[in-house]
Amino acid sequence: MGTGTGSKIVLITGASSGIGAATARRLAADGHHVVLGARRVDRLAALVDELHAAGGTAEHHELDVTSRDSVRSFVEGAHDRHGRIDVLVNNAGVMALSTLDALRVEEWEQMLDVNLRGTLYGIAAALPLMRARGTGHIVNIGSTAAYRVDPTAAVYCATKYAVRALTEGLRQENRAVRVTLVSPGYTHSELTERGGDPQVRAAAHAAAEELGMPASAVADAIAQAIAQPDSVDVNEIVMRSTAQG
Numbered sequence: 001m002g003t004g005t006g007s008k009i010v011l012i013t014g015a016s017s018g019i020g021a022a023t024a025r026r027l028a029a030d031g032h033h034v035v036l037g038a039r040r041v042d043r044l045a046a047l048v049d050e051l052h053a054a055g056g057t058a059e060h061h062e063l064d065v066t067s068r069d070s071v072r073s074f075v076e077g078a079h080d081r082h083g084r085i086d087v088l089v090n091n092a093g094v095m096a097l098s099t100l101d102a103l104r105v106e107e108w109e110q111m112l113d114v115n116l117r118g119t120l121y122g123i124a125a126a127l128p129l130m131r132a133r134g135t136g137h138i139v140n141i142g143s144t145a146a147y148r149v150d151p152t153a154a155v156y157c158a159t160k161y162a163v164r165a166l167t168e169g170l171r172q173e174n175r176a177v178r179v180t181l182v183s184p185g186y187t188h189s190e191l192t193e194r195g196g197d198p199q200v201r202a203a204a205h206a207a208a209e210e211l212g213m214p215a216s217a218v219a220d221a222i223a224q225a226i227a228q229p230d231s232v233d234v235n236e237i238v239m240r241s242t243a244q245g
Contacts, residue, residue, distance in 0.1 A: 008226070009082045011035045011075060013065050013122060014092030016043035018189030019141060022215035023089060026223045028056030035078045037063030038092070065092045065118030066110075075125035087137045087226055088126040090119045096195030097152040097204055107195055108155045115159035116166075123170060130177045135230060139222055140167045142183035144240060152200045171235060178233040180225045185240030186212035213241035 010027050014020040015036035021043075024034045028051045036044050036058060044060035051058040061077065064070040079085050094114045096107035119140055130136025145153055146160035164181060171179035186208045195201070218239065225234040 008032045008086035009035065009078065009084055010087040010089065010226070011037065011078055011085060011126070012089045012091055013037050013063060013071075013074075013118065015047070015060070016040040019184070019187060019215045019218045020089070020091040021047055022219040023091065023222050024051065024058065025054075026216065026219040027226070028058055029054065030223055030227075031056075032087075032226075033057045033059075033082070035074075036060040037065075037074045039064055063092075065121060066113040068121045068124070071118070071121040072125045075122070075129070079129050084133060085126055085129055085136065087139065088122055089139045089141070089222065090122040091141045092118050093141060093143075094195060095153075095156045095204075097156065097200045098197040099152055099200075100154055102197060104196070110195070111155050111159050115156075116162050119163055119166065123166075127170075127174075127177065131174075134176045136176070137178040137180070137226060138170065139180045139182060139225065141218075142167070142181045144183055144185040144238065146181075146183050147238065152197070168235075171233070178228075178230070180222075180234050181236045182218065182222055182225070183236065183238045184213070184218045185244045187215055187218055188212045189215055211241055211244045213239070217241075 010032045012020050012024055012034060015024050016038035024036055024047060028034050038044055041062050048058045048060045061074055063074045092114055094111055096111060098104045140163055142163050143160040145157040146164040149157045167179055167181040221237050221239060228234055
């Protein structure tokens, strides 16, 4: 039985803020059951209460995407409770901007662990379950940084280029499981609020505030990709605010 239409079980990582939270709101409003994961459980609990009050269905679970065991527990737990997983949105990400000569090696490692390993762990947990069922959809959140490199963003761009390559390889290897890469430009979120060189971070935050699009716009794009029939696989969505140019 296909899952191109109707209510779906949708797992979202990094769901406590930004694109993840906006996606939870949009998909719950569309009638899907959303399973929300992040480290900030208090934020998740408040969001689930909000979604329930609006008539949606949702649940939350603590999730650390840098831990393979945590990701496996998140995905397999949802599968055990609901009997299926229709969609996994690999959204969790961090962006710590600095020039390479600043040697902020721990932040490089964090970006690799969250942005790339976290996405890989999500695939490792969900893909076998989806393949066994013969249907499913994996949505990876990339970035316009997967298509160009800017100074201070070399490592962040490297992780997003890697996610782009990984997503395309996953798409080519699968027929039953749909695969989508969504790559936003500047977006109003908390991505520019933590880590990296303070001056660079402040400049990036100011640019995102001035030029960014609402996280809800990215959520709308994700919702549209998910809503396609099983016979249609939206491969890549690259989107920027018109102000970004």
